Amino acid sequence: MNDQLLAFVDVLREGNVKVSQAEVVDAYGALPLIDVMDRSEFRETLAATLIKDVKHRALFDRLFDVFFPLGPTNAEESEFVNDPEHTPSSEDLADELREQIVDALLENDLLALRLALRRAVTRFAGIEKGRPVGGVYYTYRTLRQIDLEEVLKGFLYGLSFGEDTTVERDRTKATEGVSRLIRSEVESEVLRRLVGDRGSRAVAKTLALKLPEDVDIVHASKDELEALHKVMEPLARKLASRLAQRHISQRDASLDFRRTVREAMSYGGTPARVYFRKPKVSKPEVVLLSDISGSVASFARFTMQLLYAMTNAFSKIRSFVFIDTVDEVTKYFSGGESIQGALLQVTTKAKVVGLDGHSDYGNSLSVFEERYLEAITKRTTVIVCGDARNNYHPPQEEVLGRIKDRAKKVFWLNPEPKSYWNSGDSVVSIYGQFCDGVFECRTLRQLEEFVVRGV
Amino acid sequence: MKFDSISSVEDQLRANGYLPNKEIATVVYLAARLEKPVLIEGPAGTGKTELAKTVAAMTAMDLIRLQCYEGLDESKALYEWNYRKQLLRIQATKDVAGEANWDLLSEDIFSEEYLLERPLLRALRTPRQSVLLIDEVDRLEVEAEALLLEVLSDFQVSIPELGTVAPKQIPLVFLTSNGTRDLSEALKRRCLFLYIDYPDIEREKEIIDTKITGVEEALARQIAEFVSGLRALDIKKKPSISETLDWAASLLEMGVGSLDKDIKRETLSILLKYRSDIHAVRKHLDSKGRGIG
Numbered sequence: 001m002n003d004q005l006l007a008f009v010d011v012l013r014e015g016n017v018k019v020s021q022a023e024v025v026d027a028y029g030a031l032p033l034i035d036v037m038d039r040s041e042f043r044e045t046l047a048a049t050l051i052k053d054v055k056h057r058a059l060f061d062r063l064f065d066v067f068f069p070l071g072p073t074n075a076e077e078s079e080f081v082n083d084p085e086h087t088p089s090s091e092d093l094a095d096e097l098r099e100q101i102v103d104a105l106l107e108n109d110l111l112a113l114r115l116a117l118r119r120a121v122t123r124f125a126g127i128e129k130g131r132p133v134g135g136v137y138y139t140y141r142t143l144r145q146i147d148l149e150e151v152l153k154g155f156l157y158g159l160s161f162g163e164d165t166t167v168e169r170d171r172t173k174a175t176e177g178v179s180r181l182i183r184s185e186v187e188s189e190v191l192r193r194l195v196g197d198r199g200s201r202a203v204a205k206t207l208a209l210k211l212p213e214d215v216d217i218v219h220a221s222k223d224e225l226e227a228l229h230k231v232m233e234p235l236a237r238k239l240a241s242r243l244a245q246r247h248i249s250q251r252d253a254s255l256d257f258r259r260t261v262r263e264a265m266s267y268g269g270t271p272a273r274v275y276f277r278k279p280k281v282s283k284p285e286v287v288l289l290s291d292i293s294g295s296v297a298s299f300a301r302f303t304m305q306l307l308y309a310m311t312n313a314f315s316k317i318r319s320f321v322f323i324d325t326v327d328e329v330t331k332y333f334s335g336g337e338s339i340q341g342a343l344l345q346v347t348t349k350a351k352v353v354g355l356d357g358h359s360d361y362g363n364s365l366s367v368f369e370e371r372y373l374e375a376i377t378k379r380t381t382v383i384v385c386g387d388a389r390n391n392y393h394p395p396q397e398e399v400l401g402r403i404k405d406r407a408k409k410v411f412w413l414n415p416e417p418k419s420y421w422n423s424g425d426s427v428v429s430i431y432g433q434f435c436d437g438v439f440e441c442r443t444l445r446q447l448e449e450f451v452v453r454g455v
Numbered sequence: 456m457k458f459d460s461i462s463s464v465e466d467q468l469r470a471n472g473y474l475p476n477k478e479i480a481t482v483v484y485l486a487a488r489l490e491k492p493v494l495i496e497g498p499a500g501t502g503k504t505e506l507a508k509t510v511a512a513m514t515a516m517d518l519i520r521l522q523c524y525e526g527l528d529e530s531k532a533l534y535e536w537n538y539r540k541q542l543l544r545i546q547a548t549k550d551v552a553g554e555a556n557w558d559l560l561s562e563d564i565f566s567e568e569y570l571l572e573r574p575l576l577r578a579l580r581t582p583r584q585s586v587l588l589i590d591e592v593d594r595l596e597v598e599a600e601a602l603l604l605e606v607l608s609d610f611q612v613s614i615p616e617l618g619t620v621a622p623k624q625i626p627l628v629f630l631t632s633n634g635t636r637d638l639s640e641a642l643k644r645r646c647l648f649l650y651i652d653y654p655d656i657e658r659e660k661e662i663i664d665t666k667i668t669g670v671e672e673a674l675a676r677q678i679a680e681f682v683s684g685l686r687a688l689d690i691k692k693k694p695s696i697s698e699t700l701d702w703a704a705s706l707l708e709m710g711v712g713s714l715d716k717d718i719k720r721e722t723l724s725i726l727l728k729y730r731s732d733i734h735a736v737r738k739h740l741d742s743k744g745r746g747i748g
Contacts, residue, residue: 020644026489033488034461034481041461044481052643054496054634054650234634241635272538338689338735 004200008067009050011204015063016211017056023049042068055212055231062209067200069192093123094145101146102154105178114185120146121189129197132206135190142186148179213444217299218415228302228444235444236309239451243313244283283315285379287407289368291386292321292352293359299415299441301343303385306447308333308342318375321346322364325354328372359389361431362396369399376403381454382410384435388421388428395427400434410434411454413441458487473502473509474654474661482649483510492607492628494592494646499633500695501651504590507629511586516627519581520588521574523595532602533612535571536564544569565616575606579622586627592642593632600639603630607645654696656683662696667703677714678703682726688739690732702726716740 005027009019027049034041043064051060097116104113121127124145125138152175159174194203212227213235220228256275264271288307290300304319311317311333318330332345354363376382382403404410414421414428418440421428432438439450458464464487465480475483483506486493495503511518521532529535541564548560572580578587589603606612610622630646632638654662659679663670670678678699686693694702702725711718720737727733 018640020640022644026491026647030485030489033485040477041481044478045485047478048482048485048647048649052494052646052648053637057650238634238636267538267542340689 004067005046007201008046008063011063011067011201012050012056012060015059015209016214017051017053017059019050023052039068039070055234058227059209059211062207063204065188065191066195066204066207069195070188090123090145093119094147098146098151098154101151101182102158105151105155106158113181114189117142117182117185118189121186121193125190125193127190127193127197132198132202133194134203134207135187135194138190139183139187142190143183146182148182151182152179213448215444216442217302217444218296218442220298225298231444232302232305233309235448236306239306239448240310240313242452243310283313284381284408285316285377286314286318287375287380287382288317288319289326289382289384290319290321291323291359291361291364292347292350293323293357295389296385296387296415297347300385301347302444303383303413303441303447304333304343304346305339306444306451307383308339310451320368320372320375321350321352322361322368323352323357324360324363325352326364326368326371327351358391359386360393361386361388361390361427362394362399365399365403366396369402373403373406376406378406378408380407382407383413383454384411384431385413385415385441387414387416387426388412388431389425390427392425395430397427397430397434400431404434404436409436409454411436411450412438413447413450414438415442416440417442458484460484467513468506468509471509471513472665473505474658474665475506476654476658479506479649479651482647486629486647487627489647490610490625492630492646493649494630494632494638494643495649495651496632496634497651498653498693498695500697501653502696503631503651504588506651507586507588507631510627510629511588514586514627517581517583517585518588519574519578519585519626520590522590523592525594525596527595527599529602531573532575532599533573533606534576534614535573536616537569537571541569567617570614570617575603576612576620578626578628579606579610579612579620579624582623584624584626586629589628589630591633592630593635593638597639600642604641604645607642653683653686653693656680659683659696659699663700663703666700667707670703670707671712674706674711674713675703678706681714681719685726685736688736690727690735691729692727692732694726698726 006024009024012019027046030045030049034045036042043061046064047057047060051057097120100116101113104110104116121138121142124142126141127138155178156175191203210224212224212231215224215228217228254277256277259275260271260273263273263275286307288304290303292300300321307314307317307319318328319333320326320328327350329342329346329350332342332349333339384400400410412428412431412435416426420426421440428438437454439446439454441447441450458467461477461480461484464484465475465477468475468480468483482493485491495506497503508518510516544564545560574587578585592600592603595602607628610625612620614620653659656676656679659682660672660675663675663678664672682694682699682702702722705722705725706714706718709718709722720740723733723736727736
């Protein structure tokens, strides 16, 4: 187990979770004080000593399951599995298991549920030894054979006959909970077998788990996007207060003469303590110009969401979106609408297609100059989001030059990996000469770094 | 130490009106046994401060509280020399003797008599073990955080004129943070970490049961389910536990036996503190019918 814990820490570190030596020592120090056979006790102890940031907890939990899976198969289970007389056909077994699962659910018997699902995985997942896979397909195969829909139907049917009528339950909520439970049980069972087959480290590697802030935004899966949204709000709050702090400390505080003299009275006229005025906070003005064409739309949405979640860090924020022409979308964010609602309106209402719906940065820039140039003053920071893939249209970079002359700073955020820049129809370096900085911005971490340093 | 197992911590907290989950009980237990501070993070109103208070109450220890704010410094957190008394002392001596006494005098005015204890120092110097609550530590500036480091790792304070003050006992330390900024690695490394999120439906229902007497079980569940649904929505300020309790108490007062859409609509303002939030949720209730909760 000692080695296993060290390997676990190693993999956490590989996943960008900082775990210091002192924290590992703490974890070892805590283990003798608890019952390590109690899995939740063990889990919480490791979490409390090793993980100091709630954003890291989801990754910790996934990896914990890989490194310290549920105990070995117990006796009751092997009885079912290795019974040579009892080998029903797939359909019969599926029916039988479904019944057991429904019963277990109705009686709220987690152990029975787990046993039934273990048998299901044994029979239906078709796990092939030694294959370096993450197990998604095995889970899918098992769930398809059990037929989740049927289970839910049986469960609801059983509920309506149960005595539990005192509590009026919301059905959709109940079924949602049940299907989530079954799915996660099957997943962890598949995971347990994979770990048994190939070892924790190998499985952790194929799963390629990442912290939400390291996920490539443009290519994120649905689950990853959900995780991203969760960390977004606290991150925005943090960034806002960090920016406010910086704008305070940059100014020199001036002496509060009146207060200093007043307080000196109590020390017989000696100014024993000197007081300073609170400096005024100066906030930046931001103009955001985002490409929302298919390839980079999700990135544009994220950037808008992040900046609007931290609006109180800016004195003013205006945003524009474009594909081959440009439109202002500031008004959607200013109403009482939530950011999600506003983003929906942006995608449905903004007039950004003039011609063919392929990105045209040159035309968008010149339309922007024509219509909205007044938005840019010498206090404005302009942020352009896009991959600068111009579909071989003329880039009209001189327009960006004129914008730069008016603005305080111009930054370009490119959601493409740096190695792809300037290949094919990407003209990012042509625009780059008129920017104060061009940044690769594929992950939330990079976006965060930019906001802290740039705006 | 009175904590001999995690379950005994759990029972004691429960007996004192705080409903812990396994995570909370484990961390409190470890903190006491390992003599390490606990850093508690989580949204506002989930019982972070309450936990420290309850631990103090159940162990009959004194609670020493340091409320953090921007601009908090050594003289408010650790110790301060009593200027006025020192000045008086100097003046009193001047009249009598003269300059010869300077050495004696300087030794004298930097002695304990002129030392004003602030919360951190007090927590170390009280003869009985105490609970030290450092509240909203994220409000401190990054530089001021360093003030805490020596206290949290070695449980000592260095005062240049007096030397190092050793602890009379090791206090049980809780730091709370609303996560408005990332705390320094150095601080986090010294602490055990506990994240207290909004409670799940079961726990919130139990909290309602314990805190508000006379709420029917079915109603408590409806309340907990509705509030948990609200928190999943994209609103500015999510209702905290105390707002849930206020709401439950009001419903009880109004003689409501079961929640329906109209009652939810009318009493939303107890749960939500922004007009735009109330508006959004009303719209949601209308559009989805029985939708959330």
